[in-house]
Amino acid sequence: VTTQQNRSRPRNARGQGSKLRDEIVSAAGRLLDENGNAEAVTLRAVAREVGVAAPSIYAHFPDREAVVRAVVDRSYIELIAAIVAARDAETGPVERLEAGVRAVLRFAADRPTHFAVMLGLPGSSDPEPNRGSTEPATVSFQLLVDGINDCVQAGLAHCPDPHLAATAIMVASHGYALLKPRKPTFPWPPDERLVSYFIGTLAGIE
Amino acid sequence: VTTQQNRSRPRNARGQGSKLRDEIVSAAGRLLDENGNAEAVTLRAVAREVGVAAPSIYAHFPDREAVVRAVVDRSYIELIAAIVAARDAETGPVERLEAGVRAVLRFAADRPTHFAVMLGLPGSSDPEPNRGSTEPATVSFQLLVDGINDCVQAGLAHCPDPHLAATAIMVASHGYALLKPRKPTFPWPPDERLVSYFIGTLAGIE
């Protein structure tokens, strides 16, 4: 029995020990979407992927769950950055709103398991403490509400309750993002058509 | 070390051996929602829950995955029965349509992990072979399309593309069903309000 190590990885220089932390999070992220479920992110698999011995992880994380949490936290930051970037690349309010939703769909298509785990699926309830208004889900929801308000103020949408509309668009886009990669045989309409339809009708765009 | 058995369960009478099959599926179903993920449905846990030795399961299922599949299959049948029952309890086409969607939400609220696993979450792609038009997801989608068409034919809805509208309602209701139990701190609008809103606008109800 040989415990084959990935010898290509050199030891970090002094003071650079926390570089391993990043490598661990990246490796865990790769495992998540390659294997399709959070249970595949085992400390031993992560260590193999990084090219390190399993106990080395304990210098940076207290336990296995903390590694998964770190992956989710990082991915949420990336998701919000993608939404903002997509939105800011457009000028018209309606286009900005749609671009933001499309960015979510792109993220979910690229990393379907990431996206599901970020939403706490399939667990029955979010085990993480409420982080309040800085919680990533709250941030991205606020971006959506703002996008709708911009359409209304530009006179492009009639929407008596932007919060209700934003909630509806959120559940629709999350549902689409989750279902589409998992039901490839379903006769999906073209992406733009479905997205325009539900954003248009739910936000009351005229 | 004692392998404690649940002695309360009597051996099935001759010819009734397949009763154990049902007990296994029920026990696995209970474990699914109690523990919040499909990995908790281990053969040993199921056997403990039923009050039987683990190898006894092999008389009825070829392997662990077959047990989970049987749970999902049974749950899909129950879900469709619930949709039909809810729909048939109403008379107006709009009410029938909404009642069907609400039945899905009730199911997901009662058995959140079941519902997620039925949709293949959080795996990246549905591993099951396509069962074609008899697939439960196809059946429930058709119920939705029919419900919209009934509204249109009754002159209660203006909907140029029922298939597109049904797809939008499906992703919205599934998204809502998945998110609501997992984000209890989100300021959800009242259930009836959100459901009426997205069904009303997406199906073009006047």
Add this chain to the structure above:
DNA sequence: TGTACATCAGTGAACGCGCGTTCACTGATGTAC
């Protein structure tokens, strides 16, 4: 400049656990004669 030493970034062996699965088996029950 040389060298002892503290520090840092890891390692390797080991632990106990629960898992899926295999295997030879047991003991009650119905049935053929």
Add this chain to the structure above:
DNA sequence: TGTACATCAGTGAACGCGCGTTCACTGATGTAC
């Protein structure tokens, strides 16, 4: 009616595995003198 026997519904011990985690450790590197 009595009894041998086949069948059925399950059992119990064991296998090898990968896991999370603990522990004492190592060896390169920068630093103080």
